[in-house]
Amino acid sequence: MRTIFDRTPSDDVTGLLPTLDVPVDASDQLGEKIARRRPIRIPSLAEPQVVRHYTALSKCNYGVDDGFYPLGSCTMKHNPKMTEEVARLPGFAGLHPMSDPADAQGSLRVLHHLSELLGRIAGLPAVSLQPAAGAHGELTGLLLFKRYFERRGEAQRTRILLPDSAHGTNPASAALAGFAVTKVASGADGQIDLSTLDAALDDTVAGIMLTVPNTLGIFEERILEITARVHRAGALCYFDGANLNAFLGRARPGDMGADVFHFNLHKTLATPHGGGGPGAGPIAARDILADYLPVPRIVHEGGTFRPDWDAPDSIGSVHPFYGNVGVAIKAYAYLLELGDRGLREVSGAACLNANYLLSRLRGTYPLPYDRLCKHEFVASGRGVGADVTTLDIAKRLIDYGFHPPTVYFPLIVPEALMIEPTETESRETLDRFAEAMIQIAAEAASDDKLLHEAPHRTPVRRLDQTQAARHPVFTYPFAGASPREA
Amino acid sequence: MRYIPHSEDDRRHMLASVGASSIDELFADIPKEVLERFEPMGLPGTSEIDVERVLQEASRENIRPDRVISFQGGGVYDHHVPSVVRHLTSRSELYTAYTPYQPELSQGTLTTMFEFQTMVCELTGMEIANASMYDGASAAAEAILMAERVAGRGRVLVSAALFPHVRRVVDTYCWAAGIELVELPYDDRGRVDRSAISRNVSGLLLQTPNAFGVIEELDGLKASLGDGLLIASCHPLALALLEPPGTFGADIVVAEGQPLGLSPSFGGPLLGLLATRGALLRQMPGRIVSRTVDIEGETGYTMAAQTREQHIRRERATSNICTNSALGALAATIYLASLGEVGLRNLASLNFHKAHYAARAVCRVPGVEPAFAAPFFNEFTVRTTLDPTQIRERLRAQGILVDPPESLAAPAAGGLLRFAVTEKRTQEEIDRLAAALQEVT
Numbered sequence: 012m013r014t015i016f017d018r019t020p021s022d023d024v025t026g027l028l029p030t031l032d033v034p035v036d037a038s039d040q041l042g043e044k045i046a047r048r049r050p051i052r053i054p055s056l057a058e059p060q061v062v063r064h065y066t067a068l069s070k071c072n073y074g075v076d077d078g079f080y081p082l083g084s085c086t087m088k089h090n091p092k093m094t095e096e097v098a099r100l101p102g103f104a105g106l107h108p109m110s111d112p113a114d115a116q117g118s119l120r121v122l123h124h125l126s127e128l129l130g131r132i133a134g135l136p137a138v139s140l141q142p143a144a145g146a147h148g149e150l151t152g153l154l155l156f157k158r159y160f161e162r163r164g165e166a167q168r169t170r171i172l173l174p175d176s177a178h179g180t181n182p183a184s185a186a187l188a189g190f191a192v193t194k195v196a197s198g199a200d201g202q203i204d205l206s207t208l209d210a211a212l213d214d215t216v217a218g219i220m221l222t223v224p225n226t227l228g229i230f231e232e233r234i235l236e237i238t239a240r241v242h243r244a245g246a247l248c249y250f251d252g253a254n255l256n257a258f259l260g261r262a263r264p265g266d267m268g269a270d271v272f273h274f275n276l277h278k279t280l281a282t283p284h285g286g287g288g289p290g291a292g293p294i295a296a297r298d299i300l301a302d303y304l305p306v307p308r309i310v311h312e313g314g315t316f317r318p319d320w321d322a323p324d325s326i327g328s329v330h331p332f333y334g335n336v337g338v339a340i341k342a343y344a345y346l347l348e349l350g351d352r353g354l355r356e357v358s359g360a361a362c363l364n365a366n367y368l369l370s371r372l373r374g375t376y377p378l379p380y381d382r383l384c385k386h387e388f389v390a391s392g393r394g395v396g397a398d399v400t401t402l403d404i405a406k407r408l409i410d411y412g413f414h415p416p417t418v419y420f421p422l423i424v425p426e427a428l429m430i431e432p433t434e435t436e437s438r439e440t441l442d443r444f445a446e447a448m449i450q451i452a453a454e455a456a457s458d459d460k461l462l463h464e465a466p467h468r469t470p471v472r473r474l475d476q477t478q479a480a481r482h483p484v485f486t487y488p489f490a491g492a493s494p495r496e497a
Numbered sequence: 498m499r500y501i502p503h504s505e506d507d508r509r510h511m512l513a514s515v516g517a518s519s520i521d522e523l524f525a526d527i528p529k530e531v532l533e534r535f536e537p538m539g540l541p542g543t544s545e546i547d548v549e550r551v552l553q554e555a556s557r558e559n560i561r562p563d564r565v566i567s568f569q570g571g572g573v574y575d576h577h578v579p580s581v582v583r584h585l586t587s588r589s590e591l592y593t594a595y596t597p598y599q600p601e602l603s604q605g606t607l608t609t610m611f612e613f614q615t616m617v618c619e620l621t622g623m624e625i626a627n628a629s630m631y632d633g634a635s636a637a638a639e640a641i642l643m644a645e646r647v648a649g650r651g652r653v654l655v656s657a658a659l660f661p662h663v664r665r666v667v668d669t670y671c672w673a674a675g676i677e678l679v680e681l682p683y684d685d686r687g688r689v690d691r692s693a694i695s696r697n698v699s700g701l702l703l704q705t706p707n708a709f710g711v712i713e714e715l716d717g718l719k720a721s722l723g724d725g726l727l728i729a730s731c732h733p734l735a736l737a738l739l740e741p742p743g744t745f746g747a748d749i750v751v752a753e754g755q756p757l758g759l760s761p762s763f764g765g766p767l768l769g770l771l772a773t774r775g776a777l778l779r780q781m782p783g784r785i786v787s788r789t790v791d792i793e794g795e796t797g798y799t800m801a802a803q804t805r806e807q808h809i810r811r812e813r814a815t816s817n818i819c820t821n822s823a824l825g826a827l828a829a830t831i832y833l834a835s836l837g838e839v840g841l842r843n844l845a846s847l848n849f850h851k852a853h854y855a856a857r858a859v860c861r862v863p864g865v866e867p868a869f870a871a872p873f874f875n876e877f878t879v880r881t882t883l884d885p886t887q888i889r890e891r892l893r894a895q896g897i898l899v900d901p902p903e904s905l906a907a908p909a910a911g912g913l914l915r916f917a918v919t920e921k922r923t924q925e926e927i928d929r930l931a932a933a934l935q936e937v938t
Contacts, residue, residue, distance in 0.1 A: 012608050012796055015834045016615065024840040027579060031847060032924045033854035041849075041872050045712055047740050051619050055837025058581055065585045065609070065831055072605030074593030082595055089500055090593050093545045098762075102556030107569040108764025109900050110560065111893060117558030118763045131538035143631035143765065144820035146807070154673055183807035183817035187642075189673050192812040230526040262527050266534040277820065281500070285824030286606040287596040287628070287784065289766035292820075305669075327669035331572070331634040331662035332764025344552060350542020353498050359520040360501045366523060367511040383526055406601070415599055420808070437502035438511060464792070469601040471797035475789050479801040483787035485625045485775075486615040 012071070012471065015064055016487045020054035052489055071470040072286070073414055079440050083387045083417035083429025084178065084226055086256050086278035093348070094282065094341035103340055108332035112317040118340075119316035122333060123309045125343045126293075132354070133252075133272045133295035134265025140293045140339055141305045141330040145253060148273030148292030149184035149220070151305060152249050154326040155271055155296055156218050157188055158303040159247070162324065168217035168246065174203055176226045176421040181251060190217060197423060201227045201380045203237055212240065218247040223267065224257045226421040226429070228365065228384040238268020247271070255279040256361045256433065257385035260354030264295075271296045276335075280342035291338040305329050360434035361386040364441060368432055371445035375452045379424050387431035389424050396455025399462050401426040404451055406473060409466035411447035565896045566926045568855075570876045570917025571708070571904045572633060572660050572753045573761050576734075577921050582758040582831050592824055596784075600799040606823065607798035610786040613830040620736040621750040622743025623772035627783035629826040630769025630818065633753025634663040637702060637730050638670035639782045639816055640749040640771060644700030644726035645676050646780050646815070647748075652677045652698045654725075656689050658707035658906045663730065663753075667702070683906075687711035687869030687878070691721060700726035700748070706735055708906035710876035710915060711869050719746035733757055733770065733829075735874040737845035749773045758832030759825055768825035778802060782816030844920055848875035851927065852918040858931035859916065864938050868913055876917040878905065883938050885912040891937035897930055 040046075056064075073080075080087035098104070106118055126138040142148035153171065160168045170193050171185040182192045195211055198204035202225070219241050224230040231237060238248045250269040256279050264272040276282050277290035284290065296304065306325045307318035318333075349357065362385050369388045373381065376390040392401030405415035405428070417429040432441060454461050466472065503511075508520070517523055524532065567575040586592060590605060597603030597610075610628040617626035630636040641653050655667065655678045671678050681701065684690045687709045694701065701722055705713035712735070719727045726748035731739075733752045742750045754768030755761070773781055779802075787801035807814040836844060852875040859879055860867055868878040881888060885902040892899060905913050918927065 012604055012798065014608060014615075015612050015830075020837065022837075022839055024835075024837060024843075027835065027840060028843055028847060028920060031850055033851055033927065035850050036853065036857065039850060039853040041712070041738060044714060044716060045739055045872060047736075047738050049622060049741060049744065051737065051838040051841060053616055053619060053833055053836075053838050053841065055839040056834060058835065061581055061831065061834050062585065064834070066588065068605040068608050069585075069588035069590040070605070071603075071608070072590040072594055073599075073602035074590045075595075076589035076593045080595065082598070085595055087595055091500065093548060095587075097549060097552040097556075100553060100556040101562055102559040103552075104760040104762050105562030105575075106559050106763040107567065107575070107761045107898070108573055109569060109571060109904050110763075110898070111890075111901075114560035114893075114898075115763065117555035120558065121552070121555050128538050128540065131536070134534075134536070143635070143822075144818070146817040146819045147631065147635075150673075150817060154669070157673065179806075179808035179811050179814070180817050180819050182812035183810075183814040186812040186814070187670075187673060187817050189675060232526055232528065235528055235530065258524070258527060260537070261524055262531050262535055266531045267528075275820075283592050283824075284595045284820070285592050285822075286594045286603075286827065287823030288821040289631070289824060290820040306665075327672065328662070328665035329635075329669055330765065331632060331660075331666060331767070335765040336763040337760075337766050340552070344548050346538075346540060347548045347551060348543060348545065349498065350540040351537035353542050354538075356498050356501060359523070360503055362523040363503075363508065363511055363515070363520060366515040366517070370514045370516070383523065385526075405599070409599065409601055414602060417598075434501050438507040466601050470604050471601055471795050472791040472793050474600050474791050474797045474799045476799060479787040479789040479799050483785075483801045484789075485611075485785055485787055485801075486618050487611070 014487055016054060018054055018056055018060055018064060021057045022055050024055050078412055079436060079444055080414040081416045081430045081432050083431045084253050086431060086433055088281055088433035089435035090281055090283040091345060094344040097344050098337050098340040116316055118336060119309050121340060121343055123311055123316055125339055128346055129274055129293055130295050134263030135269060135272055135295035135297055137296040137298060137301035137304055138293060139304045140334040142292035142294060143330055143335050144288060144290045145273055145275045145292040146180035146184055147329060148294045149180055150187050151329050152271035152273060152294050153184055153188035153190065155300045155303045156247050158326050159300055160217055167215055170216045172211050172216060172219040175423055177220060177222060178226065178251060178253060181220045201229050202231050202233065205233060205236060208237060208240060212244040214245060216244060216246045218249055220249045220251060222251040222254055224254050224385040227380050227389050228387040229380060230385055234267045253278060254386060257358060259358040260351060261358055270300060276338050276342040281345045282338050282341040289335050289338055291335040357434050364432040364434060364436055368430060368441050368445060372448055375449050387429060390428045390430065391424055391426045392428055393426040395452050396459050399455040399459050401428055403462035403465065407451045407462045407465040408447060410468055413444055413447060565898050567898045568916040568918060568930060569898050569900050571900045573755050573764060574917055574919050575921055576756050576919050578758050578760060579835050581835050582828050585831050586824060586828050591827060597800060600797065604797060607786050609827050609830050611788060611798050613826045614786060616830060616833045617770050617772050620733055620741065621772045622741030623750050624775040625778060626772035627781055627785050629822040630771050630783055631822055632767035632769045633730065633751060634666035636751035636769035636771045637663055638667045640728045640751050641667060641671060641676065641700065641702055642674055643749060643780050644728060648699035648725055650697060650699040652679055654679050654681045654694065654698050654701040656681050656703035656707065658683045658687065658709055659704045660708045661904060661906065686871045688713050688871060694721050696723040698725045700728055702728040702730065704730040706732055706874045706876060709869055709878040710873040711871045712873060715742055715745035732874060734845050734848060737841045738849060754825060754829050757829035759828055766822055766825055768822045768829060779805060780815055781805065783818050783821060847920040851922055852877060855916060855918045855927045858927055859934060862931060862934045862938060865934065875919060876915060878913050878915045881912045881914060881938065883912060885914040888914060888937055892933055895933045897933055
């Protein structure tokens with residue numbers, strides 16, 4: 012793979028920038044003490060060179076527009092093209108965040124309405140659009156818990172309970188919010204065991220973080236008992252919204268006992284993931300937590316919208332302005348088009364696709380929790396071939412033209428393959444994927460070398476992770492300089 | 498619905514394979530009470546044409562960017578975004594990809610991240626950089642947490658001349674972490690008051706150019722901190738003209754990357770830059786990409802040092818960040834590649850000279866004078882005898898936009914007003930600003 016630093020510079024970039032049209036004063040100098048002496052080793056290239064370089068790189072990438080992308084818990088659904096267009100409208104894209112509210116009524120109105128809609132989807136009325144990602148939403152939600160207990164004089168509630176199937180961001184967010192983490196083991200049915208929960212609950216517990224359905228794709232059937240017991244113990248319930256696609260338009264976290272819920276707009280509401288971001292992680296909270304929401308909040312008064320800073324109990328800001336507005340506009344456009352009926356169809360088709368794919372893999376791959384799933388399910392690569400791992404299966408899938416599922420997560424299933432097809436895949440695609448999986452299982456039994464060496468047809472073959480760990484190179488090794496190794 | 502490619506026949510066939518008689522049956526595991534309590538959000542759904550119409554109308558309720566002259570800044574600026582940036586970031590192989598968990602399918606994303614890390618290090622003079630944070634504010638906050646992990650004194654100095662919107666986010670993170678922030682005042686030149694620096698701290702966070710536009714002198718600061726960490730929050734384009742913080746011993750450099758090819762978008766998505774010394778790798782938050790080889794010895798790229806991250810280290814991770822601002826980092830990479838060193842220096846120089854011309858023009862208006870006699874880049878602050886909020890309102894009536902005075906750091910005595918001038922502003926527009934200012938003061 013060649014980098015931009017390997018290209019031959021042309022040095023003449025005339026045409027991109029205007030010529031200086033103001034007089035220069037002799038005193039316009041930075042002075043020796045602060046003026047730059049170090050070179051900036053970024054080559055100056057002609058536009059065709061830049062275009063060819065990044066176009067070539069894009070061809071070494073695989074997005075959901077290229078094909079099936081069944082990453083469990085990531086909801087890699089189709090990203091509607093219309094939403095890209097509307098978010099780019101000059102009135103939206105060009106708006107400065109510190110504009111006078113009178114100059115920003117359109118954006119403020121969209122954000123305000125989106126907040127209302129998200130509140131209704133969650134069944135939790137108090138919404139903040141500030142969090143920039145799911146994990147950021149988790150942090151924000153947990154800070155609401157923290158402030159709530161501070162104000163109630165229960166600062167001794169310093170623990171957060173976490174099922175062992177939780178996403179890694181959950182414990183990391185709890186730690187960042189200043190809480191200690193207590194792990195709660197799942198029962199044999201993959202769900203939270205009520206007696207284990209009872210044993211963990213006391214007056215040092217601030218709350219529990221639940222993922223519904225959980226990362227095995229199983230809906231916690233005792234969810235109402237779980238949240239009732241947590242509330243009875245004086246603690247609060249955080250719901251991770253990564254798996255909202257499972258019940259969108261059919262059920263609401265607020266009706267399950269959630270106190271705070273976060274959305275992943277880049278999952279459930281179809282905004283693109285951008286190769287790792289940006290996303291958006293708005294939170295919706297129960298009214299008892301409304302006073303603690305971040306500032307500014309957008310209020311609607313006398314026909315106009317304005318940011319409101321007057322919130323003495325607020326946790327403060329988690330974002331410099333209003334959150335990832337560009338992402339929010341795309342999600343809003345998606346909601347407007349789909350409406351309630353569309354949302355219901357989304358979860359219906361998402362669960363149908365997952366259960367169908369599960370039925371196609373039954374008998375070929377071990378299914379540790381073989382039962383009705385929601386929008387995703389977990390299979391295992393264990394025992395598919397004598398000497399074959401889940402990683403081999405994943406890499407071999409690439410040869411068949413598919414992005415692999417999430418692998419080795421959740422941690423409670425050995426050799427996990429976590430598969431989330433989403434609603435935007437056709438039966439034909441699912442059939443082709445299932446056939447590839449079945450074919451790979453056959454290969455694993457007869458020709459495991461084929462799997463160990465996969466993938467075979469990608470721009471690079473399987474990469475040496477050990478070298479990347481032992482002798483990492485994080486920046487381009489310019490000629491004449493020693494590479495910056497850590 | 499157009500995003501679901503199922504026919505009635507598909508549904509029948511699939512339900513039969515599952516052993517269910519209806520879609521609704523697939524939700525039998527949700528408690529009945531929960532299903533019964535459900536209420537819809539109350540939207541009928543509509544067509545692409547209608548959605549476009551609704552959002553076009555909303556976008557027109559905002560000010561039309563082409564009908565105003567913007568001198569707004571404060572971290573988010575009205576820079577030109579070359580067409581090539583938007584064009585290439587619209588390649589859907591890149592923007593519809595997830596985090597590059599499968600490197601063989603993600604060499605496009607990973608190679609550009611490696612380029613991005615290199616470019617950030619070139620600008621900041623640091624040894625390693627991560628693949629992005631949400632924004633400059635959360636990057637600054639996470640830098641403080643990082644300093645605290647290294648030094649562990651429970652107390653961090655923070656410049657009073659930080660952008661207030663950055664400070665607010667820093668405050669929230671530090672409250673959560675139980676870190677005490679001690680404010681370091683600024684002197685009459687608008688720079689941090691070195692005499693007030695105490696040693697018994699985990700670090701110092703300062704911003705350069707700061708909220709007044711004033712460029713801080715970094716020389717000697719690191720030594721005055723003892724073994725506390727020096728954290729500099731920078732303007733990435735200013736670094737094209739300024740000796741980078743790495744030269745002066747900075748331990749962590751953060752920046753808001755919006756000026757590098759991102760639209761203002763009402764303040765999001767933004768782009769956080771975070772760079773540090775190689776020795777601090779294990780304490781760094783966020784993703785990082787390393788060069789490696791494949792089984793045939795070909796060069797390739799992959800995520801590395803992941804044992805710091807939440808999906809491996811869980812509650813002991815250096816941060817909870819997962820989704821970041823990868824597409825913004827891609828835009829910044831293409832932006833910087835389009836300019837190169839030559840273009841970047843020219844661009845920064847245009848900003849510098851236009852801002853200095855503007856400062857002279859504005860300060861010829863009676864009752865308006867420079868607030869601080871210190872070097873600045875593309876943003877400067879003046880002191881006026883009138884109420885700055887009123888001036889801002891009157892300028893706005895003439896289609897000239899400036900930041901609200903409360904976006905300056907802790908208002909000092911007298912009215913302060915800040916102006917940012919990018920390469921997009923022409924001499925005529927700057928002259929109009931000065932004339933308008935004359936009229937309204």
